[in-house]
Amino acid sequence: MRLLVLGGTKLLGSAVVRTALDAGWDVTTLTRGRTGAPPPEVDARSGDRNTSAGLAALGDDTWDVCVDTSGYVPRFVALGAEALAGRVGRYVFVSTVNVYPDWPDEPLTSSSRVHDCPVDAGPDDGDYGYLKSGCERVILDAFPGAATINRSGLIFGPQDNIARVSWWVQRVARGGDVLAPGRPDQPLALIDSRDMAAWMLSAPPGVFVVNSRAGTQTFGSLLETAREVTGSDARFTWVPDQVLLDASVESWTEMPLWMPAPLSGHAWDMPVDGAYDTGLTIRPLASSLADVWEWVREHGLPAPEAGERPSEQEQRLTAEREQEILATVAG
Template identity: 80%
Template sequence: MRLLVLGGTQLLGSAVVRTALDSGWEVTTLTRGRHGTPPPPVDARFGDRTTAAGLDELGDDEWDVCIDTSGFVPTYVRLGAQRLAGRVGRYVFVSTVNVYPDWPEKPLGPDSPVSDCPPDAGPDDGDYGYLKSGCERAVLESFPDSTTINRSGLIFGPQDNIARVSWWVDRVAAGGEVLAPGRPDQPLALIDSRDMATWMLTAPPGAFNVNSRAGTQTFDSLLTTARDVTGSDARFTWVDDGVLRDAGVEPWTEMPLWLPEAGHAWDMGVAGAYETGLRIRPLAESLADVWEWVREHGLPTGEGAERATEQEKRLTRAREREILDNL
C-alpha cells in the first residue's frame, strides 16, 4: 500500500509515518522541512502545501491513501485536494471536535451540527474550529465518496509538541507535593497518537469523532498512572476549582487539561470509530512511552514549541508552591 502524508514530522504525523512503515506501507511525505526529516525509507519531499509550486513536489505520483495532518485553512486544503483528485484512493482529513459550535456546552452525537465555513475561506476568515469545518468541505468537493474525516479529541504521545499530558508526566516525575486541580473523578478523554494513526490507515469513508470513550479516564487516573510509570514519590493535593480561580490560575494553558467549566468537553460520541476498528492502548503504556521521550528530549519550550505562548504560561513550581502554602 502506498501512503502520502501531508505533514509527517510532528506528533500525529510522525506517528502515522512510523505506524505505516511498521505495517509495510510505502510512505511519501510532504513537509516544509522545519521540524526535521522523516526516517528512511520514507520518500521525503519538501514544499509548501499552500502554494502550487510547493505541491509540484508531488509530481504526478499516485497513492492508495492520503492522510492530511497539517491542513488548517480551507483555501489551501482545497488547492491540495484538487491537485490530488484522481490520484489518491482515499483521503483522510484530520479535523477536530472544535468544528461543532455546540461543543463543549452539549454532548456530541452523530447528528450534532457542524459549523458552516465555506471551502474557499482564507486564514483570517474565522477561528480554528470554524476553518476546520471549511477544510472538511474542501476535501469533500474533490473526494465526495472517499473522504474519511477524523474529528479528533485531545491527542498525546511521544514527540508531543504541545506538551499538555507530557507536562503532567514531567511534573509528577519530579515528585513531592503536586497541586492537582479540581476533583479526582473529573473525566478526561485522551487518545494516543499511535492509536489514532493505526485507525486512520484502514478507516472507511465517513465522519467520525475519534477519541477514547468518555468515563474511561479521569484526572486521578492520569496522575496516579504517571506516578506509577515514573516511580516518583508524588503526593497529590486536590485543590478546589474556586480556589484556583481566585488565585488567578488560567485554565488549560497555565494548568494543562484543567477545565473548571468543562461542560461536556470530554463527552463525545465515539461509537462509530470503535465500530470501525479504533482501539485504545492502556494508559500506563502510553504514559511510560511519553516519560521515556521526555527523559530523552525534555519538554518543548519557547520558539521551538508549537503554540509557544501556551508553553510559556505553564504553572511554575514557585507559583504552585505559593498556592499550596496559602490553602
C-alpha cells in the same frame, strides 16, 4: 500499499508514518522541513503544501491513501485537493471537535451543529475550529465517497509538540507536593497518537469523532499512572475549581487539561461509537505514559514555537506559583 502524508514530522504525522512503515507500506511525505526529518525509509519530499510550487514536489505520482495532518485553511486545502484529485484512493483529513460551535458548553451528539465555513475561506477569516469545518467541506466535495473525516479529540503521545500530557508526566516525575486541579474522579478522554494513526490507515470513508470513551480515564488515573511509570514520590493535593479560579489560574494553558465546572461536564463526552465500530482500539494508559516518559527523559519538553503571542508552553504554571497556591490551601 502506498501512503502520502501531508505533514509527517510532528506528533500525529510522525505516528502515521511510523505505523505505516511498521506495516510494510511505502510512505511518501510532503513537509516544509522546519520540524525535523522523516525516517530514512520515507520518500521525503520538500515543499509548502499551501502553494502550487510546493505541491509540484509530488510530481504525478499516485497513492492508495493520503493522510492530511497539516491542513488548516480551506483555501489552501482546496489547492492540494485539486492537485491530488484522481491520484489518491482515499483521503483522510484530520479535523477537530472544535468544528462544533456549541461544544463544550453543550454535550456533543451525532446531530450537533457544525460551523458553516465557506470552502474558499482564507487564514484570517475565522478561528481554528471554524476554518477546519471549511476544510472538511473541501475534502468531502473533492473526494466523494472516498473521504474520511477525523474529528479528533485531544491527542498525546511521544513527540507531543504542545506538551499537555507530557507536562504533567514531567511534573509528577519531579515529585514532592503536586497541585492537582479539581477532583480525581473528573473524567478525561485522551487518545494516543499511535492509536489514532492505526485507525486512520484502515478507517472507511465517513465522518467520525475519534477519541477514547469518556470515563475510561480520569484526572486521578492520569496522575496516579504518571507516578507509577516515573517511580516518583509525588503527593497530590486536590484543589477545588473555585480555589483555582479565585487564584486566577488560567485553565488549559496555565494548568493543562483542567477545565472547571460546568465546562468539564461536557468537554470529554463525545460520540465515538462510530470510530470504535470501525476498528479503533485504545492502548492502556500506563503503556502510553511510559512511552511519553521515555521520550521526555531523552528529549525534554519541546521548546515553544516562535510566534507573535506566547504559546501554551510559555504560560504553564510555575513551580513558585504552584507552591504559593498549595500554601494557601494548607493554611
